[in-house]
Structures are given as structure tokens and as C-alpha cells.
Amino acid sequence: MKNFTYKNPSSVEEAVGFLMEPDTVAMGGGTDLLGVLKDGLLPEYPRQVVNLKGIPGLNRIEEREDGLHIGAAATLRDVADSPVVGSRWPALQTAAKSVATPNLRNTATVAGNICQDIRCWYYRYPDILGGKINCARKSGHLCSAMMGENRYHSIFGAAKVCETPCTGKCPAHTDISAYMEMVRAGEYEKAARVLLEVNPMPAITSRVCAHFCMEGCNRNTYDESLNVGSIERFLGDYILEHADQFLKKPERENGKHISIVGSGPAGLTAACYLRQSGYRVTVYEKQKEAGGCLSYAIPAYRLPKEIVRRFVGALEHMGVAFRCGCSVGTDIQLEEIYQDSDGVMLDTGTWKRPLIGLAGEELTRFGLEFLVDVNNYILEKPGSDVVVVGGGNVAMDVAITAKRLGAPNVTMVCLEQRDGMPANEEEVTRALEEGVVIQNGWGPKEVLRQDGAVSGIVFKSCPRVLDETGRFNPVYDEDKLLTLDADIILMAIGQKADLEFLNGAYEVETERGRIKALEGNRTSVDGIFAGGDVTTGPATVIKAIAAGKETAVAINRHCGLEPLEVEKVQEAREAAKLASFDPGCRHSHSAVKSPLLPVEERGMDKEDMGSLPEEAVRGEACRCFNCGCLAVNPSDMANMLYAYGARVRTSLRELDGAVFFAGSTRVKDILKPGEIVLEIVVPKPEPGTVAVYDKYRIRKSIDFAVLAVAGTYRLEDGLVKEISLVLGAVAPIPMKMTEVENYLRGKALNEETAREAAEIALRHAIPLEMNGYKIEMAKVMVRRFLGF
Structure with a gap:
């Protein structure tokens, strides 16, 4: 056992002071915490342990006018032996007696029992199960019970105890599992609104996003990732079809004017969220159409231009003003825009070609410029022998576009090996399907010329791209060369920001060729903000969208208004x-x-990828684990106290039982830092009240309940007047059976009503592979509680 500091406070105030210190935990009964200290149950070992049992006055049990008062430090043995408890609250005494062995009841306290951690074989005994596991309640994000041993786990769903990895991998932190749940239920409007909280253009991102969420999907541990992109596309198209419903004009104007320079995904996102909150928004775009990279850098076969135009049109309908064909720095100066605005956002992207010092580089062509020309309908075959230098998604778009424009020979050459290419795997597959040859592990050395024109290019071997620290630091072998014939070389190995427009009275600080963004995407000039590629360098569309929202929030705070x-x-x-x-x-x-589309049907003007029908979308959403913790709440006392309508008094406040026992699956999420439980107050039951605590366990020497029923009811004139029913060990929280209570009130108790009540109690159960037996067992115990 590791060393720790042990504190014995003499008062509640002293205990609270200790608990406010970092890496400190409280010990009530000690039966749970000793396992933590001995076996390292939790991911972080406590530095300091505060013993609460020695605080005077916390171990009492007494009846007062308002009910039974049980001190937090009263032991389960005290409750089990108390004549006061037995006189009016016999079911609570039964619950206390049911917990473990007499020896354990000598030390376990009531507060310790109701505040104890969740119970799960994976969580408590990882070594028995094969060593450290990726437990969601510890430092991981996976509940092994979903696909593994789950006989004793929840039959009413999982508890969200950490950020799901799909959400964590998404730069915008989209709550993916939340909208999947709504899709499964056919509630598309609700699902769409969850998406719109972080991403106003899912019809676009679903088509072009790298979908990092799918890389993080927990299904990858077992089989194949959820197809998040296709479900997002279904919802994105649904949003565009009902744009007047989702992208509405604000109900009132706030009197502020924001100008946005550049209409890429970051700028469009900021425009949407600011306009929703009543800002007057003007967007300046030097191209003839808005959209930035969405309109000019991404081929139409991946992102049809009509999708972008419809989204921009929806923003215009909201009242966003677009000034296209207006180049800031030429047609209008930044100073003029600044003077006319309450805030300015810069989203000018990275459209400038970087030079790498390659001999003959001036004879090559910039790949991004090539894509812009194609998107401006210059659809000419670029050459016969085309070499594309680069291995990212832009390079893939360049190579595939060249091939589809009629180039018979297209070769892509990149530094990385196949498994290290920055391009999406689906893009690599598409290129290979269409006859693009990919040469991995080569870097450009020299462009060959003949009569002032390109004739070929020489590459040098690149056996390693990253150094020992994982940084980009390629190593070359100059003795190993590759020579390719070429009549055109398209360079797709990077992009730079063009910052000439910043010159003048309001020059913004730059760093490494990009606008320097401070916290909240502020720049060095008060009131000017920047977001997207112009601050980070070339990145993904979803990352730019996240930056757009962040910038909108920062601009709003700068303007001093209420939240967006x-x-x-x-x-x-x-x-x-x-x-x-x-x-x-x-x-x-x-x-x-x-x-x-089959390879032979693909072209420049129609989308390669189609949409899934609604039935397939809902079917795929059903594959989502909705990842959470499937362990169950182990407290017997919590079940019965909840059923009795108990209140919990802490060092700060008094909490209703529904909040304390079922407000969260973790007590630490309910109690504030330093807050400790002082006593539990159980109201006096009305005369004639029947109270029952029933529990099924494998062996009486083991306290862990496989299933428990706690409840009270009172009859009046033979009909149910009052009833409270709680199921224990069936979910991560004690489950209050509100539907059953509502059904039984005013009814006579008989075999028929008892059977129907049992059916209602379990109709929302979600059994796992091995715990379906709990459903029938629970029905029997509910009927038995009602006397049948």
C-alpha cells in the first residue's frame, strides 16, 4: 500500500477545509476506500485521506417531529439494530441487514453506502479479467460489458461518464451519440438541431469531412466503425430541405454590425451564428461566388456546387449580406471595413503557392490553382504524362481531376509510405481505382527541361519522414533516384496565406506567414479576429467550422452582449x-x-457518392453503442431511502432524494468540492403504509445485489392512495418506477393489476446478451412487492 497523509478532523468545518485541498478523498466507513488504497482501483491515487467517522455528532440515529434522522457516520449495523428504525421504518432496517456480513456492517456507514462508487466486475477486478482495461469510469472511454461479460449489468441503459471518443475526435465536438439516439427514434428534427449546435453546414461536411469521429468509434475495437458520415449527410440534406425552419432570420436585431473578410467555412459559420443572434453581418469575398475552398478547391464530384449555393442562399435568406467580387486591399481597404464595424473577422484562407527551392520549380503548376480553374469551368486535359507531387487530400483531388479530364497517365509521388499518407483512405482507394499510379517514399529533387518546357522530374528516396519525436523531418537517400517523364507537374505539397491585404493603418501581427491568433481568436488589433486556415495553415473543413464558432463567441463577448x-x-x-x-x-x-458510382460512370459534374435511404440510415444508427457505463448502482440503502422519500442534508444544503440518489450516476457530480453528507432525514410514513425491501443475491455472505425492489404503498378504501417504487441493481442509478406509480394510483391491488404493473415497470428495459433474466426476475419481485 502506498503512503498517504491521514487526517482526523474534529469538526465538519475542519473536514471541509481538508477536502478542498488537491488529491484528497474522504473516508466514511472505509470498506470501499481500503480497496482503492490497496489495489489502485482508481486511476489517480489519493495524496491525502480525511477520516469523517471521528467527527462528533455524525453517528446518531433519532426520531424527531419531521421524521427519522440518521447521521452520516452511523453504521449499517447501527441501523440494523436500532429499535427506533424498526418501529416505523422496518424496510430500511431490512435493507441495512441485507448488506454484506456482520463484520462489514461494523464499519460500513450509511453515508458511505449511499456515496459508494459504481459496481462492476470490469471496474473492480481488472486483473482477474486479464489486466488493465479501457474502463469508461476510470481513465478510458469503453465499457467492456457491452460486448463482453454482462450478467450483472444494467438493463435500463448506460451512464454517460466521459466524453465519447467519436465526440472527442471531432474538432467541433459534435455530440454524435446524442443525435444517433434521436435518429433511431425517427426524431430527425431533434437530431438536426443537435448537429446545428456546432456545425451549421452538415450537408457539406458529411461529403468532405475526414470524419475523425469514425476513427475514434468504439466499434473499431470489435468490428467496423459506425458510418457516421452517411447519417450526417442524411441530416444535412434534411436541414437544407427545411432551411426556412432551421436557418431562420433573428426575431430581433441587436444593433451591432460585424464584417467578415473571406467566405470559407470558418467565415460562413461565424456569419450564421452571429446572424442568428441579431447581428448585421457583411461578408466580403474576392471570388464571384461565396464559399471559399468549398466552392473553388473541392471538386464537384465530391461536393456539388449546388449544395454550397443552397447553404449560402439560406444565409442570405437569414439576412447575411455577401459582397462577392470584392477584394479587400484592392477594391476596399481593411481600415474602411474596420471603421464601419463593431467587429471584424478575417477568414482569407491559404491560397498562395509555397516555394520549396526545387530546381526548375518555376515550370511546375500549383495544384490548388489547377483546381480553382476547373471549378471555374476550365475543363481542359492538363497533359498526357501528369505527375502530381504530394500525398494529401488536395493532391488526391488534383490527380483524380487530371485523370477525369482525360490525362492517360497520372502518377502521384509522395514522401510517405502508403500507411502514412495524410490523404483519407477512401480517397486513396478512389485514385487507385481510376488508374492513378502512386509512388510512395520519394521526394522531389529536380525538374527536367527540354526546349524551355517540362520533360520530366527526378525524385530522391525518402526512407523516413518523421524523426524519433514524431516531428516532420524527412531523411533522403541521394544515391537512390526515380526519374519520371512528364509534360506537366502539379505541385500539391502545401499552401500559404496571402496577407498583402493587411498592409496599412490596421496592420495585424503575423507569425510564420499566418495571422497570429490569440485566445478567442483575437488578433493584435482590438476588435479584429481571425479564424480558419489563415491562422493554422491548411486544415480540415470541420476544424475551420469549429474555429468559426469559437470566433463568433469571442466577437459576441467583445461586443458585451448576452450569449449567442x-x-x-x-x-x-x-x-x-x-x-x-x-x-x-x-x-x-x-x-x-x-x-x-462505378468507375466507368464517374465524371466531373456528378457526385461519386450517393445518399443512404432513410431505412438504411436508421439501421446504421442502431449500430451505435451510445457509449456509456453499464455498471449498476450497488447501494441497498439508497434504494430504500429513495422509496421512503428521504432528504439528504449536507454541509452546504439540503437535497431532495430524487436529486441525490438519481440526479447523476456519480455522487461526486452532485456534491460540490468540499461538500460532505451530514445526515439523512426520512419522513414518517402515514399509518397503514406497507414498506418492503426485497433483494436477490447469489450468496447471503455477499452484499452485491443482482436485483432489488424497494417500495412503499398505502391503501384507502381498498384503492392505492400513495405508492413509491424503486428498482435497484438494474441501472447505474436507482430506478424510480414513475409509470408504475401513476398506473396503480386509484386502483385496487389484485393479480391483474400487479401483473400489468410488472409489465409496465420493465417495458423500457434494454437487456444485454447475458442479463435478460433480470427482466423476468424483476417482474416477479414487483408482483411480490404488491402481494402477488
């Missing part, structure tokens, strides 16, 4: 206490694939 509408919506959406999932999710091992 999107912030209010995100704050107001309540996460469900328990996450549901489709019971069949564990058996659906393969993702539904979006339809892809």
Missing part, C-alpha cells in the same frame, strides 16, 4: 440520465456502405 443563441440552445439541451441503444447493436458487425 447557439450557446443558449446548447446549454439548454439536457442530456438524458441514461443512454439508450438498440439491443441488437452488438450483432450488427458491418457498416452500411453508401452507394458509389
